[in-house]
Amino acid sequence: MGMCLSCLGGAGEDGVVTPDPETRRRQLAEAAEKRQKETAYRGVKNPEGVERKRKKQEEIEKTEMTTSGSGGGGGLKWQVG
Template sequence: MGMCLPCLGGAADDVVVTPDPDTRRRQLAEAAEKRQKETTYRGVKNPEAVERKKKKREEIENQAMTTSVSGGGGGGLKWQVG
């Protein structure tokens, strides 16, 4: 019975210390963001250019929405009384 105890003494050295839950959560979030970024830009040679085009398209759409809502376009219906 005493012969098994010496071999169990070395098992404490093999234990991996896990980080606290906050650190672990942060690491998992960073890894998830990295994976998402990699899958988003898979096959794209220049991801910065894609982002610029996307932002420019959104700006154009926003301008179109604001001009159509404010009525500044002048292409709407006209009222005629008479």
């Protein structure tokens, strides 16, 4: 049946038009990012909360590294006596 569409004049133009390569590449990249986010947060009710927690934890670790690296002592104190 697809063979007779070409003889109807203009019916062949209704087919799917593929976008230019740059647009297609961008769409594929967006789809891949969306799939990764969905996979990463599968089963999580509040993905924004998880992201905030992760960033807060990274900040805490970063401040601990800078504090301990500058002679802060690592939080342990020696007591004699």
